[in-house]
Amino acid sequence: MTKLNNQGIKMFAEGVEVYKKPIAIAIGPVLTVETTVETLEGTVQAPVGSRIATGVKGEKYPIPAETFAQYEEVSPGMYAKKKVVVRSIQLQETSSVDTPWGATLQGKPGDYVILESADNMWIVEQDIFKDTYAFCK
Secondary structure, three states, rough: OOEOHHHHHHOOOOHEEEEEEEOOOEEOOOOOOOOOEEEEEEEEEEEEEEEEEOOOOOOEEEHHHHOOOOOEEEEEEEEOOOOOEEEEOOHHHHEEEOOOOOEEEEOOOEEEEEEOOEEEEEEEEEHHHHHHHHEEE
16 A cells, blocks of 8 residues: 655645535534544544534545634535635555544545645545546636
């Protein structure tokens, strides 16, 4: 398995610009205790102050407090991400990334690495990427 974090600058430069579609998802309240979350990419710890999101396919994942500021409430408990352009690279081999929130996420060929910056990246499963991200024109 290839660890991608040391390739962040190269991947960011080569990445294709995408943004998250404004799809409403359920996001829970602020966590007051650290919580373990089973994501599609592995088991991660959601720290105090983060929130747990339920994605379009029922998948769970933590949203750090600073990332939650990129969402707007569209109805009670339902939030859509504001348009934020990031970069993406489609994986060609099984790979992993260490996230800023301390999780190690694993991806398989066809999945996508999303890069907010050269040192802030995460993995999105291929089908979920197609449902929730759009390529910038």
